[in-house]
Amino acid sequence: MPEPKPAPPSTPGPGTDPGAGAPSAPSASDARHPHGALVVLLLSSTLGIMSSTILMPVLELIRTDLEISAARAGTLLTVNGLTVAVVSPLTGWLVDRVGVRGPMFAGLLVYGLAGGAGLVTDDYALLLAGRVVFGIGAATAFSATTVALLNGYRGADRDRVMGWRTAATGLGGVLWPILGGALGAISWQAPFAVYLVGIPVGAAALFLFGSSGPARRGPVGERPAEVTTLRAAVAARPALLGVFALSGVYMVLTYGLLVFLPQRLAELGVHDPAAVSVNIAAVTGTSALVGVAYARLRRVLGVNALLRTAAVLWTAAFLLLGLVDARAALVAAAVLVGAGGGVWLTSLTVLVGLLTPAPVMGRASSVSSTMVFVGQFLSPLALGPLMAATSISDGHLVLAGGAGALALVLSFVRFPTAQNSPGQEEPVGGTSPYRR
Numbered sequence: 389m390p391e392p393k394p395a396p397p398s399t400p401g402p403g404t405d406p407g408a409g410a411p412s413a414p415s416a417s418d419a420r421h422p423h424g425a426l427v428v429l430l431l432s433s434t435l436g437i438m439s440s441t442i443l444m445p446v447l448e449l450i451r452t453d454l455e456i457s458a459a460r461a462g463t464l465l466t467v468n469g470l471t472v473a474v475v476s477p478l479t480g481w482l483v484d485r486v487g488v489r490g491p492m493f494a495g496l497l498v499y500g501l502a503g504g505a506g507l508v509t510d511d512y513a514l515l516l517a518g519r520v521v522f523g524i525g526a527a528t529a530f531s532a533t534t535v536a537l538l539n540g541y542r543g544a545d546r547d548r549v550m551g552w553r554t555a556a557t558g559l560g561g562v563l564w565p566i567l568g569g570a571l572g573a574i575s576w577q578a579p580f581a582v583y584l585v586g587i588p589v590g591a592a593a594l595f596l597f598g599s600s601g602p603a604r605r606g607p608v609g610e611r612p613a614e615v616t617t618l619r620a621a622v623a624a625r626p627a628l629l630g631v632f633a634l635s636g637v638y639m640v641l642t643y644g645l646l647v648f649l650p651q652r653l654a655e656l657g658v659h660d661p662a663a664v665s666v667n668i669a670a671v672t673g674t675s676a677l678v679g680v681a682y683a684r685l686r687r688v689l690g691v692n693a694l695l696r697t698a699a700v701l702w703t704a705a706f707l708l709l710g711l712v713d714a715r716a717a718l719v720a721a722a723v724l725v726g727a728g729g730g731v732w733l734t735s736l737t738v739l740v741g742l743l744t745p746a747p748v749m750g751r752a753s754s755v756s757s758t759m760v761f762v763g764q765f766l767s768p769l770a771l772g773p774l775m776a777a778t779s780i781s782d783g784h785l786v787l788a789g790g791a792g793a794l795a796l797v798l799s800f801v802r803f804p805t806a807q808n809s810p811g812q813e814e815p816v817g818g819t820s821p822y823r824r
Contacts, residue, residue: 425596426549431589432492432533433553434560435499437672439526440465441561442579445569449576454512464519466765471523472530473761479524479531480754484747488539489597492532496590498525503583510577525586527757534753536597538741544683546741551682554734558679558726561672565665615745618752625743627803628752631736634695635756637794638732639763640770641702644787645709645725646671647768649718652780656715663715670722671729678730685731691739691805692798694731699795701728706788710781733760739803 443450443465451461483491502522506515541549564582571578615621622628646668653663678685685694705724708717736756744752775783 424592426552428589428592428596429533429536429549430552430556432496432529432593434556434564435496435586435589436526436530437557437560438564438582439468439503439522441564442568442582444565446572446576446579449572453576454510456512460512464515467516468519468523468526469761469764471520472527473758473765475524475527476531476754476758476761477751479528480535480750480752480757482528483531483535483750483754488532488536489594491528492536492597493590493594495525495528495530495532496586496593498522498586499529500525500584500586500590503586504580506580506583507577522583527754529586529590530757531750531754534737534757535750538737538744538749538753539746544687547683547686547738550734550737550741551679553737554679554682554730555676556679558672558674558676558730562669562676565668616747618748618755621744621748621752624745625804628740628743630801630803631739631743632755632759634732635736636759636763636766638729638736639760640767641706641787641791642671642725642729643764643767644771644784645705645722648771648775648780648783652709652718653715655780656713656718658715667718667722670719671726674723674726675730678727679734682731682734686735686738691735692802694735695803696795696798698728698732698735699791699798701725701731702791703788703795706784706791710783710785710788713781739805742805743803 447461447465450456450464451458454461479491479495499522502518502525505518505522509515509518537549537553538546567582568579571581615624649667650664653659653667689697701724705721705728708721708724737753740752740756741749771783771787774786
């Protein structure tokens with residue numbers, strides 16, 4: 389049965405993107421299990437932030453019980469992120485070649501098994517090796533999830549579900565550490581059990597998502613789209629390079645707050661770990677609220693204005709951190725950083741979907757993910773020496789200057805936001821990740 393054709397898009401209002409309120413192509417709404425599939429995608433999205441946050445409350449317990457240094461204990465939190473950064477381009481290529489169903493199931497299965505391995509071992513070397521394998525599973529699942537969302541939705545529906553994804557991720561950033569702390573009261577190994585949730589989620593993905601091969605152009609059986617390599621996609625849309633670069637900037641700035649938060653609180657005479665949790669919850673919770681409202685925000689303001697707004701919010705946040713010596717200022721700054729981050733990362737993901745042809749969506753989204761984790765890795769390395777040589781407040785003022793300069797640049801730079809980019813097609817037949 390042929391797909392129904394979407395109605396012509398309405399003329400956008402002033403300040404809006406051409407495709408922000410456009411009708412969506414057939415997507416999850418036409419699927420046999422649309423709601424179940426979307427729940428799986430959103431739950432899978434929260435597993436990324438769970439990868440490290442679930443263990444944060446028990447990190448000191450791990451360090452003392454295994455008699456290892458703080459640096460070695462911290463590596464258990466960061467090595468999976470580094471693994472994701474390294475293998476994401478490969479997992480993106482795999483998703484482009486075989487579709488989302490198989491990689492999503494395999495990635496979530498590995499995520500659950502390798503993550504849950506911490507339940508049965510207290511050997512540091514085995515834990516570290518397990519975290520590397522765990523990172524491979526997380527990267528595969530994350531690539532498949534992103535492609536399923538970007539290729540499965542269009543127009544206002546895509547804005548809505550990408551906002552929900554940001555909300556789900558932010559909510560996970562609040563809830564997973566709380567759960568990790570509660571389970572940590574039993575033993576430091578107990579939080580590893582939560583990773584096992586990847587196994588039933590992977591099984592659900594295998595059932596809910598129909599078999600899907602590489603994305604095609606037009607009706608099934610016609611020739612593939614002309615753009616079939618990431619290099620060709622970037623040549624057709626050089627703005628993708630800017631999206632990739634801005635993905636890394638996001639984590640440099642966000643971790644400029646989070647990494648140095650305990651020291652900044654200590655300078656203010658606050659040593660309660662709960663105070664750190666409050667500020668982290670302010671970042672992720674605000675990001676979640678912004679995600680819920682993202683589709684409306686984009687419809688009213690447009691992607692480019694939202695990016696500028698995020699940079700302005702970050703500028704204000706780091707000015708507060710650098711100039712005001714008060715705990716309330718730190719909470720306010722965390723709220724501003726979270727609001728900017730919720731807008732920023734969602735907008736960049738939407739831009740990847742708009743600028744990238746479906747056959748290379750996996751590779752493009754994986755490069756963006758790699759840049760996020762590279763920014764996370766480089767942030768403390770770049771900012772640590774600066775703040776050690778001056779002060780944390782001075783370092784935050786430098787970040788305020790950088791965010792302000794970014795806002796100025798974005799005042800003159802416009803990303804193309806047309807609904808259909810060259811080679812970008814609506815999901816059809818075998819392209820859709822949903823069982824029909």
